[in-house]
Amino acid sequence: MAPPGLASAAPASGSLTPGAAPAIPAGRRGDRAEHPGCGRANHPTNLEEVYKLCRDLGMRLSRQRRMVLDLLWAERSHLSARDIFEKLNNLGRNIGHTSVYQNLEALQSAGVIECLDRASGRLYGYRADPHSHLTCMDSGSITDLDVVLPPELLGQIEACTGYVIETYTLHLTGRRHS
Numbered sequence: 001m002a003p004p005g006l007a008s009a010a011p012a013s014g015s016l017t018p019g020a021a022p023a024i025p026a027g028r029r030g031d032r033a034e035h036p037g038c039g040r041a042n043h044p045t046n047l048e049e050v051y052k053l054c055r056d057l058g059m060r061l062s063r064q065r066r067m068v069l070d071l072l073w074a075e076r077s078h079l080s081a082r083d084i085f086e087k088l089n090n091l092g093r094n095i096g097h098t099s100v101y102q103n104l105e106a107l108q109s110a111g112v113i114e115c116l117d118r119a120s121g122r123l124y125g126y127r128a129d130p131h132s133h134l135t136c137m138d139s140g141s142i143t144d145l146d147v148v149l150p151p152e153l154l155g156q157i158e159a160c161t162g163y164v165i166e167t168y169t170l171h172l173t174g175r176r177h178s
């Protein structure tokens with residue numbers, strides 16, 4: 001029996017919430033977890049919860065580490081280590097470039113923040129739960145999106161591949177309407 005064709009999947013019948021709060025489930029099958037948007041049972045929705053997550057993970061919350069987390073949650077965008085270093089120093093925070101880089105690496109390897117590998121280098125974001133990205137082809141800006149694919153499409157992908165889909169991340173590119 002031929003596998004069902006992906007091309008016949010109903011397009012755009014999922015829901016899309018630009019700039020949605022991180023508490024909104026996305027990117028994971030809703031019937032498989034109480035908090036389907038996240039690989040963890042509870043992902044942080046504010047800085048206090050991020051601090052608690054770090055403590056629960058046994059990470060020391062140094063002054064520098066809190067500075068980096070505070071900035072990422074205040075900016076809510078995707079920044080390079082250099083961006084973060086420059087923004088913190090412009091705010092009068094005394095932190096070295098090496099400390100910024102080491103804290104970013106520790107936080108991303110612990111799953112507390114996200115890390116995007118781009119041709120121009122690594123970018124760090126405040127959200128660590130599965131979510132999608134829309135990149136502007138003109139400005140290069142990256143917007144977080146919560147895209148929920150239609151269950152029928154996920155079912156077709158599972159039938160075609162023999163895999164059970166646990167999470168997904170879409171990388172979309174486009175230009176603003178002129």
Ligand SMILES: [Zn+2]
Nearest residue numbers: 114125127144
């Ligand atoms: Zn992101």
